[in-house]
Amino acid sequence: MDIIVGSKSPTKIAAVKEVFLQDNVTANDTPSLVSDQPFSDSETRQGAINRASGSLETALPGTVGIGLEGGAMYVGNELYLCNWGALVTADSHTFTASGARILLPEEIKDALIAGEELGDVMDRYAQRENVRKNEGAIGIFTNKHVSRKMMFTHVVKLLYGQWEYWTRG
Numbered sequence: 001m002d003i004i005v006g007s008k009s010p011t012k013i014a015a016v017k018e019v020f021l022q023d024n025v026t027a028n029d030t031p032s033l034v035s036d037q038p039f040s041d042s043e044t045r046q047g048a049i050n051r052a053s054g055s056l057e058t059a060l061p062g063t064v065g066i067g068l069e070g071g072a073m074y075v076g077n078e079l080y081l082c083n084w085g086a087l088v089t090a091d092s093h094t095f096t097a098s099g100a101r102i103l104l105p106e107e108i109k110d111a112l113i114a115g116e117e118l119g120d121v122m123d124r125y126a127q128r129e130n131v132r133k134n135e136g137a138i139g140i141f142t143n144k145h146v147s148r149k150m151m152f153t154h155v156v157k158l159l160y161g162q163w164e165y166w167t168r169g
């Protein structure tokens with residue numbers, strides 16, 4: 001099966017490859033059509049759906065599209081890290097799933113509200129480069145017990161399993 005991931009992020013591509021072991025996985029930088037830093041479940045999920053369906057626009061017929069999107073969402077006044085995934089089949093059936101959430105510290109929340117992107121805030125906070133392509137915010141704040149790749153791999157498994165259940169014959 002041909003799978004196209006709607007992002008050139010090595011972390012996202014690696015997560016898809018880890019689940020779709022037998023398949024031909026390629027990547028295409030596809031716009032999420034939502035804010036660079038989504039601020040709700042709804043917006044983050046929409047970004048994942050847009051990346052999955054958008055990635056199919058130039059793909060060969062029969063290709064399956066996968067979109068993964070990171071964002072933040074409020075529970076009351078507290079801001080959590082959230083992530084969503086979407087899988088769109090060739091006949092336009094869409095499966096969605098969300099990933100683990102963790103509370104973001106107040107100073108990270110303040111920087112996001114001020115308009116910064118989480119990736120940039122994390123690099124400054126952790127005094128590192130490219131946190132988003134490595135363990136991610138989730139990896140830093142869970143002391144590396146759950147990396148961004150592990151979290152996305154779980155999301156992709158949730159997508160894969162739902163798709164498999166739906167196509168079971």
Ligand SMILES: O=P(O)(O)OP(=O)(O)OP(=O)(O)OC[C@H]1O[C@@H](n2cnc3c(O)ncnc32)[C@H](O)[C@@H]1O
Nearest residue numbers: 007009069070071117118119122132136137138148
């Ligand atoms: O190339 P793309 O696919 O855009 O990959 P990305 O790393 O920018 O990932 P997203 O656009 O899905 O993430 C949306 C925003 O949230 C940030 N983000 C989400 N999760 C993160 C994490 O675990 N660590 C660091 N930044 C994260 C990311 O930097 C963006 O600002």
Ligand SMILES: [Mg+2]
Nearest residue numbers: 032036037070
């Ligand atoms: Mg991005």
